[in-house]
Each structure stands twice: as C-alpha cells, then as structure tokens.
Amino acid sequence: MIIGSMLAILVLGIVMMVISIFSKAALAITAGLAIGLFIWIAILFWPVFPVFSGVLVLLAVIRAFKTPASGLILALAIFVVLFIAWQILLVNSVNREVISSVDVINPKGTEGKALVVYHSKTNFTKKVSYAFANGLADKGWKVDITTASSKAPTDLSGFDLLVLGSPTYEWRPSQRIQDYLKMLGDLKDKPTVVIIVGEGYTVLSLPTMEKLVKQANGKLVKSLALWKLRPNIVNGEIKNPEEIARQAAQELKL
Numbered sequence: 628m629i630i631g632s633m634l635a636i637l638v639l640g641i642v643m644m645v646i647s648i649f650s651k652a653a654l655a656i657t658a659g660l661a662i663g664l665f666i667w668i669a670i671l672f673w674p675v676f677p678v679f680s681g682v683l684v685l686l687a688v689i690r691a692f693k694t695p696a697s698g699l700i701l702a703l704a705i706f707v708v709l710f711i712a713w714q715i716l717l718v719n720s721v722n723r724e725v726i727s728s729v730d731v732i733n734p735k736g737t738e739g740k741a742l743v744v745y746h747s748k749t750n751f752t753k754k755v756s757y758a759f760a761n762g763l764a765d766k767g768w769k770v771d772i773t774t775a776s777s778k779a780p781t782d783l784s785g786f787d788l789l790v791l792g793s794p795t796y797e798w799r800p801s802q803r804i805q806d807y808l809k810m811l812g813d814l815k816d817k818p819t820v821v822i823i824v825g826e827g828y829t830v831l832s833l834p835t836m837e838k839l840v841k842q843a844n845g846k847l848v849k850s851l852a853l854w855k856l857r858p859n860i861v862n863g864e865i866k867n868p869e870e871i872a873r874q875a876a877q878e879l880k881l
C-alpha cells in the first residue's frame with residue numbers, strides 16, 4: 628500500500644514536472660512533491676535509500692532556483708497538509724480489526740504449546756508469524772495461531788509461550804497488537820516472543836513492543852525485526868525473512 632502511494636506521488640511528480648515546463652505554479656508544486664517524497668523515503672527506508680528520490684530532489688533544487696520562494700513554501704505546505712491527512716486515513720485503515728478462527732498447527736505436538744497472535748493487512752506479518760509457528764512445530768510443538776482481535780484467546784494458562792507479530796505503522800507497533808496486549812492484562816511472567824515487521828525502519832517500534840511486553844510482566848525470550856524492503860542480513864548473508872523466523876523458532880530456548 629505504501630509503495631502504491633509512493634508510486635502515485637512519483638507519477639504525479641513526473642506529470643507535474645512535464646507541465647512545469649509551461650507553468651510556474653506547477654514547477655513549485657513539483658519541487659514540493661519531490662522534497663516531501665524525499666523526506667518520506669528518507670525517514671522510512673533510510674538504510675536502502677532509493678536513488679530516484681535523490682535525483683528528484685536534485686531536479687527540484689535546480690528548478691526551484693528559478694521559482695519564487697513563496698511558491699516553494701506554498702507547495703511544501705500543501706504537501707504537508709495532504710500528507711498528514713492521507714497518513715491519518717491510512718493508519719486508521721490498516722489498524723482495523725481482522726477477526727479469524729484459531730488455526731492449529733501440529734495438533735499432536737507434545738513438546739510444548741504456543742499461542743501465536745498477529746495483525747496483518749498485506750500478509751507479510753502473517754507469513755513470518757506462520758513461519759515462526761512452523762519452526763516451533765518442526766521441533767514438536769503444538770501451535771494455535773490467530774489474528775489480534777477481540778475474539779482472540781485471552782486465557783494463557785494452557786500455553787508455554789506467547790508469540791506476538793506486528794507490523795510497524797508510523798514507527799510504532801500496530802494498535803491492534805497493543806489493544807490485544809491490554810486485553811491480556813498481566814502476562815504473569817509468560818515467556819513471550821515479539822516479531823516486528825516493517826518496510827525497513829523498525830528501530831523505534833521494536834523497543835516499544837519489547838517495553839510493552841515487559842510492562843505487562845511478560846518474560847521476553849526473543850525479539851525479531853524483519854523487513855520487506857531492507858535486506859535482512861544474518862551473519863553477513865542476505866536471508867529470506869520467513870527462513871529467519873522459522874530458524875529462530877527452531878533454535879528458541881526457554
């Protein structure tokens with residue numbers, strides 16, 4: 628979704644750039660769009676900084692030299708207002724509750740019992756949460772897995788491990804996972820794994836999630852940050868995030 632919005636802005640920027648050959652106002656808006664896009668990408672994906680945004684900024688700066696400063700400021704202001712409005716709508720939409728039944732993986736497993744609860748809108752968190760669940764099943768665990776909704780199990784007494792999977796939305800774990808944690812209340816030292824995913828910037832959401840688990844008296848046994856765009860590097864090697872999640876579960880020690 629976020630890639631879609633960025634592409635839409637990029638296409639709009641290119642169209643404006645073509646129009647700007649004929650119009651000064653379009654020129655200023657193009658510069659505003661380009662700078663806004665640059666900042667957005669810089670904040671979200673700093674480690675895999677796309678070259679095209681740098682090119683856009685360069686073009687914008689060159690063009691802005693020919694534009695009155697007030698035009699540029701207006702363009703930036705318009706961009707910021709639209710950007711904030713769009714983000715509010717987007718964050719509300721991605722944080723909407725997803726209710727699903729409990730899926731049982733390896734029902735005959737006897738080595739331990741885990742509850743995996745995740746929130747996912749575009750399936751990445753779902754995939755890595757299932758990969759983690761399958762890793763536990765590989766070593767003989769029975770795993771119940773479901774989405775973070777008002778219908779998700781809240782009695783943890785029959786489980787040896789709780790696993791929480793959450794996307795990052797605006798530098799924070801998803802509100803759904805935070806609400807689910809509130810529903811659970813006191814975790815009573817329950818061994819807990821947190822999996823945080825994002826396009827590439829999880830440096831704030833992971834510690835927030837860890838803190839929330841500790842505040843709820845959970846015993847944090849593993850935390851993982853996995854990325855969609857930024858390469859996931861383990862021991863100097865780029866690895867598939869699902870593979871990392873599955874292996875982490877296989878190697879998990881309580």
Ligand SMILES: Cc1cc2nc3c(=O)[nH]c(=O)nc-3n(C[C@H](O)[C@H](O)[C@H](O)COP(=O)(O)O)c2cc1C
Binds near residue numbers: 748749829
């Ligand atoms: C509104 C919004 C804000 C986001 N903020 C961040 C962010 O701060 N850092 C990041 O790395 N990814 C961010 N993302 C990307 C998502 O975390 C990423 O697409 C994730 O895979 C979504 O999980 P899902 O595929 O399970 O729905 C954001 C996505 C959206 C829609």
